[in-house]
Every structure is written in C-alpha cells, then in structure tokens.
Amino acid sequence: MPLANPPAPTGVLTRTRAAVTATGLWRAYGSGEAQVVALRDVSVQFTAGAFTAIMGPSGSGKSTLMHCLAGLDTTDRGTVNIGETVLTGLGDKALTRLRRDKIGFIFQQFNLLPTLTAEENILLPASIAGARTDPDWLRRVIDTLDLRDRLSHKPTELSGGQQQRVACARALATRPEVVFADEPTGNLDTRAGTEVLRFLRRSVDDFGQTIVMVTHDPSAAAYADRVVFLADGQIVDELRRPTADSVIDKMRGFEQRAPIAERTAR
C-alpha cells in the first residue's frame, strides 16, 4: 500500500490517552563548577498512537530526555509515567522488566547482535523475556518491512537500511507501549532513511503504535504528528502537523540562542 507523502497527520486531537508523561523533570550531570543541567523542569506528554519527534540543537538535552523517558537514565526531580506505570524510583530489575515488556528501541547504530540471524535479532526481546510472540503480528511486521527474504541472514550480510529495518522489526515485535527511536536515520543514506521513516509512520497509522523519535533532521521530523523543540534543557516550542520547511523555520529561531545551548552542552 503506497504511503501518502508528505504524511497526513491523523486525528491527533481526538486521542487523549498519554502513552508517556513527564512531569517537572530535572537532570543534572557533575557537580559544583562543572555541573551541567541537561533538563530543567521539563513537562511533556506523548499521546498514545501518535508519532512525536523531539528536536533541538546538539546539547539541548533531547537525548537525555529520551533516556529518562525510557528508563535508561535516572532523574533528579520529577516523574515519568509509561502508561500506568510510574518509572521514577523503580529499581534496576523493575526498570529492566519495564523496558523489556513495554518499550521498543531503535538506535542510530542499529545495534544488532552479529552472532544472530535477522530473525533471531527480531525475536531477541521476546527470547530474553522467555515469551512467545504473536506469529500473525510478526508476519505482518516482517512483510511490511519487506524482510521475509532476509530472515536467515546475519547482520554483516545486510545493508545498513536492511539492518535498520531489522532493528525496527525488533522494536515492534513485542507490541510495546512505546517505541523510542534515537536518530534512526542518522547512519543511513536518504533512500534507506526514507524507507525507515515511512515504516515508522505506517506503524503509527496502521498499527496504532506510539513512537517518540529524537532527531536533528527537519525532514525526518516532518514525518511526525508533532514536533517538540528543546533548547538549553527546556521545552521551548512545539509544532503540530509539521513540514520540513516549518521545522526549519522554527529551528532557525532557536539557533540564535545557540551560545547558551553550547555553554550547557554535555
């Protein structure tokens, strides 16, 4: 099924349930003189079934925000909810279980296990959990990503785009509450990047998946329903139904504040 391009955001306003909620997040690194505040009182909601992009200049705290939302990093103050679960204050075991069961990850570097085949990589989260995956669902994801012929291949036998598609399938295989994608197109050429972004879009539209993507690429952000802008550790703006041009315009506005951003960059 051909995808509309540019993508048409669908019914954002009609969905009210938040998949991920952050309230009053603070995160600082180091102490004293060298202290860098990465997040300052960030409150944000990510609606279920929507595709949200987090943007900002480097050092704006966008990666930190994502790590805190995904239970990879701890917060100094504030709370994070994934669905009904409050992340804040959970121990390593509970956080690990939460990541395993409720979160999917897509990384810039693909991060596939070289010892496993594509199929085994896709099944990895389920294998770790010792759980079964819904075969119909899996078939659908694999077909959508056009990976059927590649299932028995090792990552070294796949192109970058194919590897990232495998990583996408891995993220979606367990039908997580939310998928966090960290610069998913950062290591791909334009064509392969577009394929991945189209898939992400489609997984929101067709499968109702919630996706939070960190990117610095305005044209990648244009695939989202909504763009949240971070600068200097704070949410400074947001944009609904973004286009590449409207994102660039917004970005230009922040870049004048770059000196502050650089001073606080990690």
Add this chain to the structure above:
Amino acid sequence: MTRLRPQSLLRTTVKGMAARKARLALTGLAVVLGAAFIAAALVLTASIRSTVDDLNGAAYAGVDLLVRPVEPETYGERLVREGVSAETLAAVEASDGVERVSTTVSWMINALDDNGKVVGGFAPTSAVNWGDESTDRELREGRAPETDGEVAVSAKFATDSGLGLGDTVTAYSMTSDKTEYAIVGVYGYPGGRDSLSGGTELAFTTEEAQYLVFDGRDVYSMVAVHAADGTSGAELLDALAPAVGAEAETVTIEDYSAEMSAETAEITGVIGNFLLGFGLVAVFVSVFLIANTFSIVIAGRLKEIAMMRAIGAGRGQIVRSVLAEALILGALAALAGTIVGVAGGAGLTSAVAGRLLDSAQVSVAIPPSAVIAALAVGIGVTVVSALVPALRASKTPPVEAMRAAVKADKPITGVTVTGAVVTAAGAAAMALGLTGSLGDRADLAGVGIGAGLVFVGVTLLTAWLSRPLVAALGALWSWSFAGKLGRRNAARNPRRTAGTAAALMIGVTLVTATATLLTSVKASLTDYFQDNVKAELFVTGPLTAAVSPSFDPAVMDGIREVEGVDHAVEMYYDLADIDGTEQYVNATTDFAGIVGLFGGTVAEGDDGALADDEIAVNAWAAEDLGVGMGDTVTATFSRGTEAREFTVAAILDDNENTDGWYVAATYTDEFYTTKPTMALIDVADGGDVAAVTAAVDGLLANEPEVSVQNHEDFVAEMTVFYDFAIIAIQLLLGLAMVVAVIGVVNTLVLSVLERTRELGMLRAIGMTRGQTTRMVTVESVTIALFGAILGIAVGVALGWAIQSALVETGIEVFAVPTALIAGYLGAAVLVGLLAAIAPAVRASKVDILAAIAYE
C-alpha cells in the same frame, strides 16, 4: 611552557601499556609463574646441596680422613656386613701423624613398637654404637648405655615407637635373635633435631652394636681419623696406606662429603626436575596466552595502528612498538617471577630440608644460573609469543583506519592446513611405530615423536575444531536464552577461543596421557595377577622394610586347618651364589603347590616334590647359566659356609611369577632370612574369603612383620609408586588450571570491552543483569570445557598409543582413568566459573547510556 616535540614510539608504547595495566598484569602472571618455577627449581637444588655440605661439615668437624671397608661389587642383600677389623684400627691408630681415632658401628635393624609391630617403613631404624663420633648426639633424658642390656634411643624413635625412658624395647637384626633392652636414655641431634634424615636410631654399647650388626665380630663400619697438628689429610692418606691394606679404603672428609651430597642431590634432583617441568609447562602454556592477548589487544587497536600507518609509520615501527611492549612486559614479569621463585625456592629448601634431612638449619644458595635462566626464559617467551601478532599488526592496511567497522578475524585456513598436516604426520609416525615397521628402537621413538607431533598438530587445529565442538557443547545450554547467546559468543572468534582453550588443553592432555598410561600399567598388573595367580591370599610384609619381613613357619599348620583353606604353602627366599653368579633362590616344602598357586607350569622334568639335592629353575634363568636337565650346579647360600651341589630336576616355562630357582626347604638355615617370607593361600571354591582372611589374621597376631593380603592389597602395595606419580601429575594440572583461569579471564575481559555497545543494547531492550552474567559465564565455561574435552581426547589417544607401544613390556591392558577424567571435566567447569566472575560482573554493570551513545 612545555616544549612541543614529537613523542618517541617507546614513550607511546609505555603510555599505552600504562593504560591497560590490569590486562597486561594478568598476561604477565603466566610468565611470572613460569620464571618462578624455573628459579625455584634451580635455587632448591643448589640450596639443598649447600645445606648437606654444611651438615656434613658440622658432623665431621675435626675429622680429616675416614677409613671404611671396601664395598664388594655386588649389591645383594648381604647377610654379613663388611667391616674395618680391629687389627687395622690398631695399625691406623699407631700410625705417624694420627692424633686419635673414633669408631662407628652402624647398620639397619628391626625394633618393635609398643604394639609389637616393626617401627618404621620408608625411614629405616639403625643400630649404632654410643661412642660413635660421626654425629654429636645430645642426651635429652637419662644417660648413655653402659651395659650390653641397655640402649639409648633417638627422640624420633621414642615418638614413633611410643616407648620412652624406663621402657623395654625389643630389637633384632638378620643375625641376632629378638633381644630386650632397657631404655636408659633419649637423645637428639645438634640444632634440636629429632632425627637425621628422618630415620630412627638406637645407640648401644660398642660390643652390643657389633653383636647386632657384625654378628659379634670385632669390626667397625667406619673409622674417623683426626690428624695431628701439622699433618694434612692428603699426607696422611699416603701414610695410612700400609696400615689400611686391601680390606679397607681411606677417603678424605672432603671426598666423603661430596659423595653424601651427590646422594642427596639424586633425591633433590627429582624434586628440582619436577619443578623445572612445571616451569616449562607454564612457559609453554603462556605462549598461547601471550600470543592471544597481544592479538586481542592489537585487534582492538587496529584503527589506531592503521591511522599510524596512514600518517606514515613504517611496518618495522609497528612491529617494534609491539615487541617493545612485549619486552617490557616480559622483563617485568620475569623479574617478578625470579624474585618469587628465589624466595619460593628458599622456602621450599626449608621444607625439603626439614622433611628429608630433618634439619632446621638451611643454607640458601642462589646460583647466578637460576636468575639468568629464569629471566631469559621469561623475557624470551614473551617476545617470541608476541612476534606473530606483531607481524600481523604490521600488515594492517592504512585504509583500515577509514573503514567504519573492524571486520572479523583473518581466515584460519593457514593454521588449519598446517595443523592437519602436522597431525597427519604424527599419526603416520605413530602408526609406523605401532605396527613395528621401523625396527626395535626406532618403533618407540616413532611413537614418541608421533605423539608429540599429534599434540602440536591438534593444538594448531583447535581453532578449526572449536566451531563444531562449541556448537555441540551448546546443547548443554539450549534451555537458557542467555546460555545460547553465551555459546554463540564463544563460537564467534574461533582463533581467540582456541588460543584461550589451548592453555587448558595442553595441561589436560599431559595429565590425561600420563594418568591413562599409569592406570593402564596398574590395570595390566592387576589383570596379570587375577589371571595368573591362583592363590587368593598372601601372607607378606612391607617390601620397604629394612629387614625382610618373615614369620614363624609353625603358623602354617594353623593356617592349613582354617576352614575354607584348600591349600597353603610357605616360601623361603635367598640371594645365593649359584655357579659364581647371584641368583634368586626360593625354598619350599611344596614345590608343586608353589608352581600351581603361582600359575606356573613345568616344561621338563618332575613337578612333584624336590629332593634335598634337587633344584628347579625357570627356563630363561637356565638359559642364562647354560644349564639343562640333569646338570649339576653349585650353590652357596647367604649364611652358608660351604658350597652345595644340586641336580637340575625340573625346568619351568617362562613366567614372571615363577622366576628364579627352587630348592627343597632343607637348607633354609643357611638362607639370609631363615624363616619364611611369604605364604600363598588358596581358598577352596565357594569358601568364604573374608572369613579365611579374618582367621589367618588372628593366627598372625604374634607375627609383627607380616599380614594377610588379598590380590588387591598385594597389587596396591606393588603399585603404590604409581599412585604417588598420579597424584604428582595432578599438581601439574593444578598449575595449568591457574594459567587457564588467567587466560580465560583475559579473553573474556577483552571480549566484554569489545562488546560494550552490544551489552548496552541488550540491557536497554530488557536483558537483566542476571541474564548478562549467565551469558558471560556460559561463554567462559564453554571455552574451558572445550579445552578440557580436547585435552582429554588427545590425552587418552596419546596414552593409548604409548600403551600400545609398550605392550611387549607387559602393559597389556588399556585402561581409561574415568574418575580422574570426570574430575578434569569438573575442574574445567570450575575454571570456567572462576574465570567468569570478574568479566561477568563487569558485563552486567555496563553503563547502558555510555554503551549505546554514539560517538
């Protein structure tokens, strides 16, 4: 302001090394061990020698010469000791330049403890004369013996026998009857020692000592000569020649000390060689460890090396920078090893001197050769091991620096082909040797060289073998997903896995091969006894006793009446002179019984009883002497004063159990041991062996020297040496295990570092710390098991090959030491578990954010 100048390559190397101290320290540890064992071995040998010299010097202070009887050429169990006669003593004493003389009477005897059993075993009991000046005896309690019925005992004897001042001790020699002596004194030796060299001693009056040792003749074991002032030992040596005559010889105290040192050196040489062996195994194993570590380190630095090449570093510079690192590491490790080894050798000298010489005083000698050898081997092995990785590193194309990801290892085809060729060559050599196609001597050499080649070949093949074997081992962990991942990781880099497993493989191969061979030897002996000896029970004493164990023949009547005993025969034994040669002679009242119970057969002549003037002989002994049926031989027994004539009445088929000569029990009074030394008991079919054993045991209550033994006991006693050897060999495995643990830790830590990003991803998508730990542990255990299984397979195969080559020497049975092998597998698992601890903890604590953050 610091001046900017290019850093020398050496400084870069040293800085690089400082950055990976822990890793290098682990690698160096194997070299430390190797150098330490080598240094310790050499220090121990030298120190024991100097300690013995010191002890002798102290014992014979003031003595210049020793006069001693000329030892006869044959070393049998001579009944009557040779001695320096009283006439010679008087002549020496009267010679010019002699200030005074002192005499020693000393030989081994038997003495009974408070339970009526013979004291001792490995360490002999000696009788000496109290006046003996060769040793300073220091009375601790009581006084010196003054009459023939009195004795002073060494402190060790008092401890071992449970007897003390005021008690009565029973002592006897080969020539004397059992006599009771009153203990009037207990003494020790200089330096607070309880014994000399671990033996026990009883000091009598000179006359009583002569009664025990020399059957009452007025002769002496040794005469110590103190030269008058102004006379040297060498001058005296010539001056004494006429007085000493032909019956005795004179040695200077220096020569005597040298002889003693040489004797001790033989024993310490064994310990020294054992340590040297350990050192060489450690060194051999560390070759793999070092090569592996350098390969891994270089793999991790490939980009850096490529970058250096790209900016203009020559290949030689790359090789030199790696070798410089190896040289520095080798030097530090070898130095540390030498220090540890010298200290250990000194410590060991104390322990060995304490045990062997019962000496608390030790003189430690550190020969320069020990230091040089340990340093040279340590440094040499490190540099040589690093050579291959260094050369490989230098071949890194500069373009590697630009590539995104470092590709997998080079193919292992070259090593595999070499390994296959070497293994095949070894197998061929072994096959030729085993089929006897090379001629007598070359056959065994062929098998030996072949075994060595197979060993090296399989070591080279480990990388190739690792894939299928590790996959097969994976079945063990298939129940756990983390286990599966760990197994995959183990199979990931065959070269690395193989290099790591090789350390364990080598150790396990060596011990398995040795244990297999020794187990086969034991099994062959046991089988031989089971198949050939009809008697179920033996009455016999320890083979190591100073005086041949014997018993009263009267007990035989009782034994024959025990219910269930079908047949019982006693045997007397002597080393006699037959037609001018030393021969083993057995005497028995029941020739046919002995032959039957030992499973022998008579080839020619009568298998009935032997008449007083008849003799029977094993075929090969007859052939040796060139005698046949009906020929006459002359025999003089140990105590015999006249030669007796016998006619050969029977010739036995060749059989090791019935080796030697057989006569009737007519002349046993002239035998060295006048009483029977062994009895064979055949239990009737269906008889209760346990009940018979108990009954015979009861009958032997008053026979302190012998006991009743079954086949197993008997074989066990004969093969006790092999048990010691097997235990000693296990120590070797222990060492190999230590090195293997180091190797596995090293590999795993590096792997964990390399896979940080992967581990971060796994943790991010929900792998628990426990699963991460399990994954690394499985990898570790898999590598260790792989090494052990390979080692066991090669070891058993080599053991089998050597056993096959030795079939003709009587090692006919091939036996696999299953319990030991199970132990090795257990040990391998233990190695894996131990080695996994640190890397697994490290892997489970990977900082997820740092791991997945992109550069």
